[in-house]
Amino acid sequence: MFYRLAGIRHTNYLKARQLFPLQFDRLLIGGLCVLALLAPLYLPSLYLNSYLMPWLLWVTAALGLNLLMGGAGQVHLGYGAVMGIGAYAAGHAARSGIPFEIALLLGGLAAAIIGTVFGAAALRVKGLYLAVTTLALQYLVDFVVLHVGAISGGSQASLQLPAVKILGQSVRSDAGLYFVALAGCVVVTIFMLNVRRTSLGRALAAVREKDYAAEILGVSAFRYKLLAFWVASFIGGTAGALLAFCYYKAVSPEQYHIDLSIQMLAVVIVGGLGSVLGCFFGAGLILLAPAFLNQLLSAVSTGLGLKLGTDLMTHAPLILYGSLIVGFLLFEPLGLAKIYDNARKMFLVWPFRHMRR
Amino acid sequence: MKLSRRQIVIATAVTLGTAYAPNVLAQEKVIKFGMAQDFTKVYTFVTAEYSQGQRDYFTLVNERGGVNGWKIQAEIVDTGNETQRGIEAYERFKREGVLLVDPLSTPVSRAIVPRALNDKINLITMFSGRSDAADGSVFPYVIPMSASYWSQASVLIEYIARQEKDLKGKKIAIVYIDTPFGKEPLPLLREIAKRRGFELLPFPYAPPGNEQAAVWTQVRRANPNWTLIWGGGVGQTVSLKEAIRNGISPEKIASVVWLSESDMKVVGNEAAKGTLKYEGAASGRDPKIIQDILKDVVAKGKGAGPQDLVGTSYYNIGVLSAALMVEGVRKGLEISKGAALTPQTLNEGLRSISKFTAEGLAPPITVTKTDHQGGGMGRVAQWDGRRWVAKSDWLSADQDLVWDLITQSSAEFKKGN
Numbered sequence: 001m002f003y004r005l006a007g008i009r010h011t012n013y014l015k016a017r018q019l020f021p022l023q024f025d026r027l028l029i030g031g032l033c034v035l036a037l038l039a040p041l042y043l044p045s046l047y048l049n050s051y052l053m054p055w056l057l058w059v060t061a062a063l064g065l066n067l068l069m070g071g072a073g074q075v076h077l078g079y080g081a082v083m084g085i086g087a088y089a090a091g092h093a094a095r096s097g098i099p100f101e102i103a104l105l106l107g108g109l110a111a112a113i114i115g116t117v118f119g120a121a122a123l124r125v126k127g128l129y130l131a132v133t134t135l136a137l138q139y140l141v142d143f144v145v146l147h148v149g150a151i152s153g154g155s156q157a158s159l160q161l162p163a164v165k166i167l168g169q170s171v172r173s174d175a176g177l178y179f180v181a182l183a184g185c186v187v188v189t190i191f192m193l194n195v196r197r198t199s200l201g202r203a204l205a206a207v208r209e210k211d212y213a214a215e216i217l218g219v220s221a222f223r224y225k226l227l228a229f230w231v232a233s234f235i236g237g238t239a240g241a242l243l244a245f246c247y248y249k250a251v252s253p254e255q256y257h258i259d260l261s262i263q264m265l266a267v268v269i270v271g272g273l274g275s276v277l278g279c280f281f282g283a284g285l286i287l288l289a290p291a292f293l294n295q296l297l298s299a300v301s302t303g304l305g306l307k308l309g310t311d312l313m314t315h316a317p318l319i320l321y322g323s324l325i326v327g328f329l330l331f332e333p334l335g336l337a338k339i340y341d342n343a344r345k346m347f348l349v350w351p352f353r354h355m356r357r
Numbered sequence: 358m359k360l361s362r363r364q365i366v367i368a369t370a371v372t373l374g375t376a377y378a379p380n381v382l383a384q385e386k387v388i389k390f391g392m393a394q395d396f397t398k399v400y401t402f403v404t405a406e407y408s409q410g411q412r413d414y415f416t417l418v419n420e421r422g423g424v425n426g427w428k429i430q431a432e433i434v435d436t437g438n439e440t441q442r443g444i445e446a447y448e449r450f451k452r453e454g455v456l457l458v459d460p461l462s463t464p465v466s467r468a469i470v471p472r473a474l475n476d477k478i479n480l481i482t483m484f485s486g487r488s489d490a491a492d493g494s495v496f497p498y499v500i501p502m503s504a505s506y507w508s509q510a511s512v513l514i515e516y517i518a519r520q521e522k523d524l525k526g527k528k529i530a531i532v533y534i535d536t537p538f539g540k541e542p543l544p545l546l547r548e549i550a551k552r553r554g555f556e557l558l559p560f561p562y563a564p565p566g567n568e569q570a571a572v573w574t575q576v577r578r579a580n581p582n583w584t585l586i587w588g589g590g591v592g593q594t595v596s597l598k599e600a601i602r603n604g605i606s607p608e609k610i611a612s613v614v615w616l617s618e619s620d621m622k623v624v625g626n627e628a629a630k631g632t633l634k635y636e637g638a639a640s641g642r643d644p645k646i647i648q649d650i651l652k653d654v655v656a657k658g659k660g661a662g663p664q665d666l667v668g669t670s671y672y673n674i675g676v677l678s679a680a681l682m683v684e685g686v687r688k689g690l691e692i693s694k695g696a697a698l699t700p701q702t703l704n705e706g707l708r709s710i711s712k713f714t715a716e717g718l719a720p721p722i723t724v725t726k727t728d729h730q731g732g733g734m735g736r737v738a739q740w741d742g743r744r745w746v747a748k749s750d751w752l753s754a755d756q757d758l759v760w761d762l763i764t765q766s767s768a769e770f771k772k773g774n
Binding site: 044045046049050051054146152153154155156157158160247248249250252253254255259287290291294295298309310311313314315317318 | 396397405408409433434435437439440441442444445446448449451452464467468470471472487488489535536537540541544661662762766769770
């Protein structure tokens with residue numbers, strides 16, 4: 001009824017293989033893109049620069065981690081550090097006068113190199129063991145940043161960043177920075193949507209399912225594991241740099257701490273392993289829920305004239321937040337994207353329930 | 358009468374709906390402050406006590422009719438010490454028109470600094486944040502109004518020097534948490550060591566500091582004359598316990614400002630007897646301002662928290678910060694001649710606070726357009742088993758060395774922009 005499946009016939013390969021074969025999906029995504037492009041017109045700057053923009057940047061970073069975890073099946077507990085490497089490399093590059101675009105790529109490159117070196121551990125260990133070795137990356141990076149003043153930016157350990165410059169034009173307005181973040185997110189999203197259909201994506205899937213079975217099929221696990229770390233770290237590095245330039249406007253160690261790694265992991269798992277859409281949902285829940293729950297609770301309590309103590313007011317949102325995460329995962333262990341997928345499948349053939357596949 | 362479920366639901370909805378009429382209708386003259394602090398993660402009980410002090414003082418001011426009729430309204434939100442939540446709270450406060458933001462968190466305040474400078478909104482960073490914000494010419498809108506960690510170290514050394522008569526050839530150890538905060542006093546202490554001729558022995562421990570056994574055996578072997586401890590939260594109590602276990606007398610241990618009555622309870626009130634610490638605001642219930650709060654706020658049941666916390670170190674720091682903010686408002690209203698304050702006029706007000714002691718709670722604090730530190734004074738207090746007893750008068754020392762570091766660091770910040 002909503003998706004109008006009747007009469008859709010894919011008469012050539014090109015049509016059959018397009019990303020979104022159903023017109024309804026295409027319209028939906030087109031509509032969302034238009035909304036995203038026009039956001040600066042209808043959203044107040046508060047929502048633009050403290051909810052929408054960080055959300056996009058987090059999604060961008062989470063997509064990279066999702067390629068590694070959902071695509072190639074390699075656990076990474078030091079992804080925050082990878083983002084930090086990108087931010088510091090890009091920050092120092094931009095401070096020394098290198099144009100922003102190139103600095104961004106340099107940040108990605110630095111993250112990719114260091115990330116791949118640590119990813120090499122994946123060639124020997126798997127699963128939880130790999131998780132611990134990648135955790136070492138996090139602590140090593142934190143340690144090095146803290147102890148090398150030249151990296152962290154002196155005794156205050158806070159590196160101020162110059163303004164974002166695109167093609168020599170400095171971007172300072174909220175809308176401008178939002179578009180930079182949006183562009184980054186769109187590029188990575190399109191890459192991630194397509195990567196599954198490439199030889200790289202298929203090889204990664206083979207490695208994920210069983211690496212020695214992949215070897216028997218002629219897929220080099222050595223090569224593709226390293227490649228997965230390379231690509232994911234590159235995306236993480238650029239996303240970390242974008243996060244620093246567009247949102248924080250400074251780099252300091254606590255922004256890329258172990259907390260960020262854990263939150264990124266949570267985004268990918270709560271959203272849905274291997275799902276592009278899941279990163280959007282997951283980042284929405286993990287990043288934005290605490291702030292909204294805080295506001296919701298304070299609005300309810302002032303509105304009802306309740307005199308709740310500060311202890312309750314500050315801890316209750318955390319309790320709600322935790323129960324939201326647990327609740328969603330109990331309801332659908334495959335993540336938020338799967339919930340959407342279930343609903344979509346229902347509406348595909350609604351009201352003919354027996355047609356559901 | 359038997360009610361159906363539907364009737365009950367409707368009745369509840371109606372009651373809730375009528376109750377939900379926004380009850381902030383009063384057209385009062387209100388000045389809004391934004392308190393985006395960490396109640397849940399790292400600072401926890403520090404924030405709880407600090408915030409209680411702030412709110413009690415604001416209640417006291419408002420009960421007395423406000424500042425020239427202007428009431429202070431403090432909005433409180435939890436940031437969990439996370440930078441992005443701090444920024445979100447800051448942006449929301451900005452939209453609601455707050456005149457100043459107080460994050461009481463070094464990471465969060467550092468993340469807000471670029472925005473606050475850009476938006477011209479006052480950022481209060483008492484005993485936290487960037488030490489170089491003392492340079493008002495570079496950080497016009499970041500106002501610590503309190504002795505930086507550098508000044509605290511200099512006060513402690515000055516006190517030790519007064520006890521020892523001569524520091525030449527003496528050994529002073531510093532046991533610190535291995536983070537930017539913990540490492541901050543090192544460059545200053547090295548300079549002072551050169552000037553006064555003592556030997557500085559630095560001993561870092563890994564954050565969060567719940568395991569320091571190896572460090573303290575090294576300290577014992579080094580056998581310093583005095584030991585400074587530089588940490589926050591759990592690291593401080595572990596440091597003290599380990600020191601006592603290693604036979605280092607608490608009377609030869611001096612701490613940064615972050616040591617409170619609650620910490621001493623953890624170490625053991627009697628065991629920790631003699632421990633010294635830097636104090637930026639008097640502890641205890643003796644200061645007149647605390648007496649006023651007890652009489653006019655707490656006794657009337659308007660206190661913001663448990664009564665036994667009134668007068669603890671962090672509570673009093675909260676009162677001091679609130680008193681300084683209110684003094685800034687008073688000065689700002691003088692400048693604006695009674696017109697509604699803007700962040701700019703409040704900024705001028707805060708930066709013209711002169712010799713303010715909050716009725717004996719603090720040393721005379723003078724904030725100027727160039728000096729946001731307020732003089733860098735403090736005193737040393739000693740734990741007597743029940744409370745902190747002042748061991749010196751309000752003093753400051755080696756401020757030339759402190760300011761060398763401040764200008765050096767702020768110049769670096771300026772270069773980056």
